[in-house]
Amino acid sequence: MEDKPFWVAFSHLSGIGPIRFAKILGFFGSAQTAWFAPEKDLSNCLGPNLAQKIVNQRKDIHPPSLYQRIIEQGIKVLTLEEESYPYLLQNIHHPPFLIYQRGDFDFRNHDRYVAMVGTRRVSPYGRNVSLKLARELAKEKVIVVSGLANGVDGFCHQGIIDEGGITLAVLGSGLNHIYPPNHLQMAQDIVSLGGGLISEYPPAFPPRREYFPIRNRIISGLSQALIVVEAPRKSGALITANFALEQGREVMAVPGPIFSPVSQGSNALIRQGASLVQSGVDVLEGLGFFSQCLSSPKTDQIGADLNLTSREKILLELVDFSGVTKEELLERTGWEEGEFYKILLNLELKGLVQEIAGGGVIRA
């Protein structure tokens, strides 16, 4: 498509979003014509102020070489008119007229997409849920879409990577600026496992505060369902949930402890009618997919076949799913330190309990 470099060029201009770009295409017929159009014509289409802005910006840009440079960096450009453009995204209000993608992922080869989002201030519970759900969905060959942020997003990607699965990360910055920087390795893993990094912003654009809420519409737009894992009352995850509702996506949420401030938002979603998710199977059932795996572990059976000693059973009984301090456990068992820690460590090594910040333990 010869017009593509000019689409790319328009995506670099400030003031041009999906709506105005659609208007331009309708007025001029092609992006190339619009790019070279005199200011008078642009003014007729977009009004004098914006026309002047475009003229000012475009004189510094040479579309063919700009496009060439981006291609050379190994970044794919998917435009709205192409077949490779994700079909789910096409159906939302004002889809981005192009997206940039790093990685081999091809949207035409997959048909199960689930977005997972949540707070950056994740609790140990939220971390466990994120990892568990992501791993279960990876086993079912579901493509998990998230935002590469710290907290829930990161653990969702991590869960998929642990299983060697495919995941998509939608960034709030250009693809050459991985944010947050501590997830650089994760981004590389996502790409090397056949997933993709996706952004509507040109590769050279650094992250900006206002980009992140806007990109949330792409996270939900790329998916058939959205799972809010853990979200406080005011959270970007709830913005994503609103987008998902507008876009007609299934909204699901993971229930959390009623005392936990970081679960207030997700619990509120359930009250408003979001489906309650406890496992990957719940997600599949909610979407009418068939499970590809037969086994679905039930929580209350965990540990039954592990030959626990009687003391291990006693201690395990005392550990709950929201966390209890070791101090309290020492007090309640009344055991000697050495004995207590031995049993606790055994439970930990068997994968039944897990240490959390603050000197506590939680059921794994």
Add this chain to the structure above:
Amino acid sequence: MLSKILSATTMGIEACLVEVEVDVSSGMPSFQIVGLPDTAVQESRERVRSAIKNSGFVFPPGRVTVNLAPASFKKTGSDFDFPIALGILSATKQLSFSLAEDTVVVGELSLSGDLKPVSGILPIAHFLSQVRNGFRLFLPGGNAREGGVARGISVFGFKNLSQVYDFVQGKIELSPVSVPLENLFSVSAKYPDLCEVKGQRQGKRALEITASGGHHLLFMGPPGSGKTMLARRLPSLLPLLSLEEAIEVTKIHSVAGVLPSHKPLLTMRPFRSPHHTISDVALIGGGQWPRPGEISLAHHGVLFLDEALEFRRNVLEALREPLETGQITISRAQMSTTYPANFTLVLACNPCPCGFLGDSKRTCTCSPHQVSRYRSKLSGPFLDRVDLQVEIPRVEFSEMADKKKEETSLEVRKRVQRARALQSERLKMVGLKLNAEMGPQEIKKFCSLTAPAENLLRQAMDNLALSGRSYHRILRVARTIADLGESDAIEIEHVAEAIQYRVLDRKYWE
């Protein structure tokens, strides 16, 4: 007309003799001090002149020359006022000062002729008692008890110059000051007691292990969880100071000029908790004329750094050498001095900038980035020397109200002493005393695990994402825990417990 008086001064925490020679001859009136005196010594000319005049003596109208020998090192401070004044009086025959050979004179004069206490007396007295028996030490009255701690010398304290004159001329009788050491030690030191802390079994246990093995310790927990309260009780768990240690501790405090006037000998283990704004020089020691810093004042005791992450990085890094060697050498252009600095380090910090990460009742308001940046301050070679890292959760109120009887420091100290005895017996042949001093070689030699314990440790290293460098630390701490249990072999429960004290190695923080 020449006279010679013996005096002494301190270099580091050691002392040396200084000869004060005074020559008075006729000629143009002048008063010179030679022998590398610093400004404070030069100023003593004015004090000495007025003190002599105001005590009813005559300051010689001729040429007065004072030499401080050996002239090779710099003399500082006001210690020489008193010997210079006596030298002048005896050179002008106003005072017949016999037996000057075995009398050492130290002190500062006021203009009225009163004698003022100076710092660094115990090192001098102790030094004299080591040289030979029979020295007489003339001191300002305020210093007499400090000097009286030393055995084998007679210490006399004087109010003013006139009293010295009366004593030397035989007009009055004074008895030498001697402080009975038994009394000092029997007035047993009153430390804050461990039984005042309710609950906090983990924290108390960590203190016990720290005290036994001489390990360094980190407490991490939300504000108000009792980190400081616990740390303050560590000295009470350590064995009582021996006389030798007490003298060493007192010497350092005396040189630093922070010895309380009513305490001739410090018999309690020091507990120093400098504020986090402290400079590296104040912590380590230094200055143009090097003085001991907080780490030396904490010698044989506890150095507690509250809000450890708020300390400036260079300050913390400067601790590395003394932690390794137990002493600190301060080099300056004029001189270099070595001070002992063998202390137990206790650090306390919050788990995150706001302090409430992982707290069950309050919510942490820090962003993950803030937390990781805060944590990164705690990493690195410095933390490698801290064997125990323990999280202190906030104690629930109901637990505090609990009337259950808590163990006293005395009971714990008995166990600590037994564990220490076992260690020094075992480590005698390699010349060490405490488990914390063991290097990789000694660990290999003395920390053999039973087969199941070995197995458990290997599993834990693999599955719990413990970093490789925590391996040796776990073994060292496990050795101490086994010693506390008076067990020769390191068993499963000892290793299991030691693993619990490595919170910062665990990946769940990230």
